[in-house]
Amino acid sequence: MSNSSNSCEAHIASSAKRGHARRKLAGVILITAAVFVFLGAGDAGTRFNEIGHRMMCICGCNQILLECNHVGCPASDGMRNELMAALTRGDSDSLVEQSFVQKYGPTVLAAPTGKGFDRAAYIMPFVALVLGFGLIVIVIREWKNRPAPAIADGLRPVRGLELEEFRDQARKETDL
Amino acid sequence: MAEIGSFALLLALALSGYSFVAGIVALAFQKRGALQLAPASGRVIVPEQSSLGALLRQGSERIGETARRAGVATFFAVLLASIVLVLCAFRDDFSIAYILHHSNRDLSAPYKFAVLWSGQEGSLLFWSLLLAAYGFVLRLRYKTDPRLFAYASVVLSGVQIFFLLLLNFAAHPFAIVTGTIPADGNGLNPLLQYPEMVIHPPMLYLGYVGFTIPFAFALGALIMKYPGEKWIHITRRWTMVTWAFLTCGIFLGAHWAYSVLGWGGYWGWDPVENASLMPWLAGTAFLHSVMMQEKRGMLKMWNMWLVFATFWLAILGTFLTRSGIIASVHAFAQSSIGDWFAWFLAITLIVFTFFFIKNKSHLRSEHKLESLVSRESSFLFNNLLFVLLCFTVLWGTWFPKISELVQGNKVTVGAPFYNRVAIPVALLLLILTAVGPLLAWRKTSFESLKRNFMWPSIGAVAVAVFLMATPHSWGSVFGLRPWVDISYFYSLMAISLAALVTFTVASEFYRGGRVISGHTGQGMFASMVQLTHRNTRRYGGYIVHFGVVVVILGLAGSAFNQDKEMEMKNGDQMTIGPYTLICRSSTEDDNANYFSQWALLDVYKGGKQIDTMSPVRRFYHASQQTSTMPDIRSTLNEDLYLVFEGVNQDNGHPILRAHLNPLVMWIWMGVWIMLLGTILTLVPNAPAPVRALATARLEPVRAGSTVTGD
Numbered sequence: 001m002s003n004s005s006n007s008c009e010a011h012i013a014s015s016a017k018r019g020h021a022r023r024k025l026a027g028v029i030l031i032t033a034a035v036f037v038f039l040g041a042g043d044a045g046t047r048f049n050e051i052g053h054r055m056m057c058i059c060g061c062n063q064i065l066l067e068c069n070h071v072g073c074p075a076s077d078g079m080r081n082e083l084m085a086a087l088t089r090g091d092s093d094s095l096v097e098q099s100f101v102q103k104y105g106p107t108v109l110a111a112p113t114g115k116g117f118d119r120a121a122y123i124m125p126f127v128a129l130v131l132g133f134g135l136i137v138i139v140i141r142e143w144k145n146r147p148a149p150a151i152a153d154g155l156r157p158v159r160g161l162e163l164e165e166f167r168d169q170a171r172k173e174t175d176l
Numbered sequence: 177m178a179e180i181g182s183f184a185l186l187l188a189l190a191l192s193g194y195s196f197v198a199g200i201v202a203l204a205f206q207k208r209g210a211l212q213l214a215p216a217s218g219r220v221i222v223p224e225q226s227s228l229g230a231l232l233r234q235g236s237e238r239i240g241e242t243a244r245r246a247g248v249a250t251f252f253a254v255l256l257a258s259i260v261l262v263l264c265a266f267r268d269d270f271s272i273a274y275i276l277h278h279s280n281r282d283l284s285a286p287y288k289f290a291v292l293w294s295g296q297e298g299s300l301l302f303w304s305l306l307l308a309a310y311g312f313v314l315r316l317r318y319k320t321d322p323r324l325f326a327y328a329s330v331v332l333s334g335v336q337i338f339f340l341l342l343l344n345f346a347a348h349p350f351a352i353v354t355g356t357i358p359a360d361g362n363g364l365n366p367l368l369q370y371p372e373m374v375i376h377p378p379m380l381y382l383g384y385v386g387f388t389i390p391f392a393f394a395l396g397a398l399i400m401k402y403p404g405e406k407w408i409h410i411t412r413r414w415t416m417v418t419w420a421f422l423t424c425g426i427f428l429g430a431h432w433a434y435s436v437l438g439w440g441g442y443w444g445w446d447p448v449e450n451a452s453l454m455p456w457l458a459g460t461a462f463l464h465s466v467m468m469q470e471k472r473g474m475l476k477m478w479n480m481w482l483v484f485a486t487f488w489l490a491i492l493g494t495f496l497t498r499s500g501i502i503a504s505v506h507a508f509a510q511s512s513i514g515d516w517f518a519w520f521l522a523i524t525l526i527v528f529t530f531f532f533i534k535n536k537s538h539l540r541s542e543h544k545l546e547s548l549v550s551r552e553s554s555f556l557f558n559n560l561l562f563v564l565l566c567f568t569v570l571w572g573t574w575f576p577k578i579s580e581l582v583q584g585n586k587v588t589v590g591a592p593f594y595n596r597v598a599i600p601v602a603l604l605l606l607i608l609t610a611v612g613p614l615l616a617w618r619k620t621s622f623e624s625l626k627r628n629f630m631w632p633s634i635g636a637v638a639v640a641v642f643l644m645a646t647p648h649s650w651g652s653v654f655g656l657r658p659w660v661d662i663s664y665f666y667s668l669m670a671i672s673l674a675a676l677v678t679f680t681v682a683s684e685f686y687r688g689g690r691v692i693s694g695h696t697g698q699g700m701f702a703s704m705v706q707l708t709h710r711n712t713r714r715y716g717g718y719i720v721h722f723g724v725v726v727v728i729l730g731l732a733g734s735a736f737n738q739d740k741e742m743e744m745k746n747g748d749q750m751t752i753g754p755y756t757l758i759c760r761s762s763t764e765d766d767n768a769n770y771f772s773q774w775a776l777l778d779v780y781k782g783g784k785q786i787d788t789m790s791p792v793r794r795f796y797h798a799s800q801q802t803s804t805m806p807d808i809r810s811t812l813n814e815d816l817y818l819v820f821e822g823v824n825q826d827n828g829h830p831i832l833r834a835h836l837n838p839l840v841m842w843i844w845m846g847v848w849i850m851l852l853g854t855i856l857t858l859v860p861n862a863p864a865p866v867r868a869l870a871t872a873r874l875e876p877v878r879a880g881s882t883v884t885g886d
Contacts, residue, residue, distance in 0.1 A: 056588050062446065064591065067439050069804070069821055069833060106585050111593035112575065117583045121575050125568040125597050132560045140553065143474075143545035 047087055051096055052080065054111065058104050065110075079104075178272050181260035181350040185301075188253035188308070189340040191246045196333035198243035203326060203400075205236030240326055244315050247329055250336060251312035258305045261298060261349055265291040270361050273351045274298055280363035280798040282768040286374050287364050293377040294368055296498065296513070297349035302377070303494075304339040306385040311336065314389065324407055327396025328389070335388050338520050346513050363798025366770075370436045376428040380452060383422025384490040387455060389414040390462075391487035394480055398531050401538040405470055408479070412466065413858060419459050420854040426452050427847040438804035438819045440739060440835035442843070445594045447502045450573045451493025454566050458486040461562035468555050469541075471617060476539040477532075478559070484528050489566070491521055502577060547619035554612035561605045568598050599666050606673040606728065609721055610680045632679035639675040640668060651813055652736035652753075652838035663735040670732040674725040681718045681725075688715075709862040719853030726846030733814075733839025741833040743824055744775070753836040755816055756780040760788070762823075762830040770794040775820055775830045779809065791820040791832065814838040 049066065057068035059075040065083070068076035079100075086096045100108050112118035261274070265288045270276040278295045279288060293302040311332045318325040343349065367373075390411040397407040429452065434442040443449060462482040468475040496502050499514020545552055572589045579587045614620075614628045648655030658665035689704035696703065708715035742750045744759040751757075762775040772794045779787040792805040809816040817835035824831060 054592055056590060063439055063444070067441065069439050069819060107588045110588055110590035111596070112579070112587045112589060117579060118587060121572070121579075121587075121589065121593060122597060124571050125564065125601075128567050129560075129564050129601075132564060136556050136560055139556065140545055140548060143543070144548075146544040 047093070048084060051087070051093060052083055054097070055079070055083075055100060055108055056110050058108055177260055177264050177267070177269060178350040178352060181257045181264070182348070184253050184257035184260065185340065185343050185348075185350070188250050188257065188304075189337065189344055191250040191253055192333045192336040192340055195243045195246035195250060196330060196337055198239050198246065199326060199330035199333060202236045202240030202243055203330065205232050205239065206323075243333075244318060244326070244329060247311055247315045247333055250333075251308040254301070254305045254308040254340075257343075257349075258292060258301055261301060262289055262292055265289070268361070270359075271353055271357050272349075273353050274349050276353055276358060276361045278361070278364055280361040280769075282798070283361075283364055283369075284769075286371070287369055290368065290374045290377075291364065293381070294364055297343070297347040297351075299377070299381075300339060300343055300347050300513075301349050303381055303385055304336065304343060306378075306381055307332070307336055307339060307388060310386060310389055314392075320410060321406065323400065324393065324396055324402060324410070327400050328392040331392035331395045332388060335392070338516075342513060342516055346516055360798065363769075363796060366794065366796045366799060366801045366803035367436055369796075369803070370432060372428055372432040372435065376425060376432050378425075379421050379428055380425030383418055383425045384452075384455065384494070386414065386418025386421055387459060387483075387487045387490050389418065390483050394483040395528060395531065398480060398528075398535055398539075401535055405473065408466055408470055411483075415459065415463060415466075416854055416858055419456070419463060420851055422452070422456050422459065423847065423850060423854070426456060427844070431844060434840070435806065435808065436803065438806050438821075440737070440806075440817050440819070440833075440837060441734075442840070445572070445589075445591050447573050448493075448497045450569045451496050454493060454569050454573075455486050455490040457562050457566035457569070458482060458489055461559045461566070462486055464555055464562070465559045468552060472541075472543045472552060474541045474543050474545075474552065475555075475559075476541050477536060480532060480539065482559075482563075484524075485566075488521065488524060489570075491517065491524070495521060496573065502573065549615065549620045549622070549625065551612065551615045551617045551620075554608060554615050558605070558608050558612060561601055561608065565598060565601050565605070568594070568601065572597070595663075595666075603666070603669050603673060606670070606677060606725075609724065610673065610676040613684060613718065613721075614680055628683065629680070632676055632683060635679040636672045636676035640672040643668060643671060653733065661735070667732040667735040670728050674728045674732070677721060677725045681722050684718060685715070706862070708856065709859075712859045712861055713857045716853045716856030716859070719856060720850050721853075723846045723848070723850030723853055726849055727843050728846075730839045730841070730843030730846060733837065733842070736838045738836040739833060741821070741831065743829050743831045744777075745827075745829045750832070750834060752816075752834045753814065754781050755834075755836070757789075757818070757832075757834060759830070759832075769798070770796045773820060773823060773830070775832060777818065777832070779816065789816070789818050791818040793820040793822060810841045812839075812841055815840040 052066035053064055055065040057063050057065050057073065057076045057079065059068065059073050061068055061073070063069070065076060065079055082100075083096065086099065091099070097109060097113075112121040114122065261272075264272050264275050265279045266285070268275070268279070268281050274295060274297050275291065278298065279291045283291075291298060293299045311329070314325065314332065315329055318329070393407050393411045393414075396402070426449075429449070430442040433444070434440075462479060465475050465479055465482060469479050495514060495517035499517060501514060547553075572593055575589045576586045579585065610632065611629070614625065616624070643654060643656045644658070646654040653667070653671065656664055656668050658668045685704050685707065686700075688707040689700050692698065692703040692707050693700055696706075698706065738752060740750060740752045742748070744750065744757075746759055746761055749756055749758045756779075758778045758780065760776040760778055762773070764771070764773045766772075772792050774790050774792040777789050777791075778785050779789055787809055789807040789809060791807040793802065794805065795802050804819055804821070806817055806819045808818075815835070815837040817837055819833045819835075821831045821833050823829065
């Protein structure tokens with residue numbers, strides 16, 4: 001981790017010397033990304049907490065594994081021990097999750113995975129967002145392109161009831 | 177007693193059936209009568225035709241009046257059935273299966289009252305009662321617009337018939353126990369024996385059921401091609417009140433979950449919770465988009481669908497939680513009535529779609545959008561995000577079922593999914609909450625946007641920098657490092673955007689107050705009060721927004737939650753955050769309703785004892801079920817939440833779990849602010865004295881008149 005950070009810092013330093021603003025920015029982004037990636041790795045305690053919050057207790061309580069609060073729960077204690085053992089062994093996150101899925105079934109994961117049909121769970125809301133956004137763009141275009149009411153014979157002063165109507169309209173549109 | 181209840185339910189069904197049929201007949205005659213009196217073809221009206229028309233009209237009015245009265249009487253019949261059920265609970269009448277399964281002799285009086293909505297049949301009766309009560313008020317206020325109210329009354333009767341059919345033929349609350357009647361009942365679910373359970377379901381149901389009213393008006397207006405936007409004005413108050421009830425119900429439910437379930441959280445994205453959130457999201461979208469229709473005559477079709485979706489989602493939620501189609505820990509009542517709900521959902525969808533297609537030409541809007549940077553656009557995007565959130569929740573709730581159908585195995589869709597998908601959308605929505613009110617209708621110039629938005633933006637950035645720069649020792653939310661964890665990043669974003677909304681709301685009050693202060697010479701606070709009173713809807717709305725911001729701050733605190741579990745004998749100590757807990761003793765107690773165990777813990781902070789807490793665990797005799805009663809010490813900074821998890825069977829020592837949940841109190845405070853804002857929006861506007869003054873100035877002062885100071 002420190003090697004990578006050093007190389008990134010060195011890269012930024014040399015970029016700065018050359019004075020290329022764009023490269024500088026790229027360096028900063030790279031460092032930020034590296035910080036995110038490496039800090040995400042964390043120690044065993046952090047990983048236990050993270051993975052344990054990505055799994056469900058299978059006792060039927062429908063709670064996250066690390067939040068299951070039943071004393072004498074037939075499942076959660078054993079599952080937590082298994083998780084700790086796997087992390088102590090040095091298993092990767094995906095290997096731990098895979099072994100839990102094999103043992104307890106796919107419902108042990110608290111959220112759909114990013115594989116196969118499960119991907120649809122994450123994709124659909126964004127598809128809906130894109131479609132909705134597209135629809136709004138179409139609606140706005142249509143509304144903007146509507147012809148403005150034509151003026152028959154030039155401008156004339158507005159008086160009496162007509163003026164009152166416009167006043168009402170203005171009030172309606174500005175009081176909110 | 178059971179016979180009286182059963183008879184009342186049958187009578188209610190007959191009355192609402194009559195109200196429905198007679199209402200339709202009256203409206204049909206009224207239409208024909210109107211045609212006879214004024215034929216569309218422009219033919220000359222012969223006297224016979226005219227008298228026939230008058231006769232039809234008179235007859236329809238009479239039939240319509242009987243329909244209205246039958247609707248009113250339905251309420252009394254359903255009320256009688258409900259009173260009978262509650263009386264049976266108080267009289268421990270275990271010959272009625274519902275009372276046997278949901279009550280027992282030693283249950284305290286408030287919970288015996290709550291038996292009415294504690295099980296499947298009772299809660300359906302309660303639903304029906306609330307619907308009848310809403311209908312009762314609607315039918316009493318029919319003079320506001322008799323024709324529109326007649327249409328709405330028919331729609332309401334249709335919905336009422338469905339629930340009464342269910343009660344009479346599928347989920348009868350007065351079903352009799354066969355064989356020997358037990359001496360005592362099975363008791364109320366222990367989780368429901370908590371004070372909030374006496375008010376949470378009524379609030380939630382008032383919200384769910386209440387959305388039937390705007391739906392009834394919308395469908396009525398669609399069928400009769402109601403001219404103008406008056407129906408929107410009529411339903412606005414209904415919708416606001418309903419929305420407030422649903423908001424209150426949802427958060428009471430969250431508070432109940434927090435105080436009773438003992439897992440230290442308030443929202444678990446369970447299907448039952450989602451079921452309440454979906455109509456709330458659709459209803460909130462409607463409350464925003466309806467302004468477009470009122471002010472600019474736009475989004476008429478969209479609003480129709482939003483009203484329908486809100487009503488439909490409320491019923492869909494009930495279907496989800498009662499059909500057993502989707503597993504939920506909260507689904508306290510599951511049975512075969514799911515089919516009934518499925519049919520009802522299908523029928524309402526077909527009916528609504530039919531009339532929409534038939535009369536959609538009536539809903540075309542003529543206004544032109546003048547600029548992309550306008551209030552209109554912000555409402556469009558606001559609606560997109562609300563509906564998207566609603567869709568996400570719906571999709572997540574149904575995905576396990578869809579996955580089972582597609583790939584043959586269920587998956588769990590829990591908090592990690594929603595956190596990943598819904599939080600970014602909610603943050604976008606928060607940005608719109610800040611920007612939207614600063615945009616003018618029709619068009620906003622870049623200059624004005626810059627002028628209004630610059631200081632709030634600088635303030636929000638300053639808040640973010642401050643939170644990152646301060647040391648973590650100041651409190652949970654200080655010393656935030658967004659790069660350490662994605663939840664910290666979300667928290668920082670949420671708090672900064674909450675600050676942005678707060679600053680924009682404050683600037684709106686300040687600018688308006690300054691104008692009034694300049695005109696009247698009043699102090700700034702008095703001017704702001706006057707400003708709010710002059711346009712309660714706008715400024716009440718801002719207060720609701722501020723309430724949402726406070727809730728968001730509370731939710732943002734969850735990123736810093738800590739918890740610890742420990743077996744503690746007397747004298748043992750546990751440290752969590754700034755608190756040290758010392759176990760003083762643990763003990764047991766027994767009464768007729770439950771056996772309880774609790775621990776007594778002294779709480780120290782900074783070396784000083786600040787409190788003594790006693791989490792409890794109960795075992796209910798009648799239901800043979802266990803429940804925890806956490807002890808919660810709430811402060812503005814954080815909640816110290818202690819749970820008595822149980823006793824080590826080997827040595828008898830209590831096992832305790834402590835949670836440190838920052839900012840939770842802000843959630844409950846935010847809800848109060850939201851409700852306050854909603855109530856304010858319902859207050860009529862005060863007349864603008866400035867205009868009156870200006871008019872008075874124009875009038876010539878008559879001779880001899882005196883000028884008095886005001």
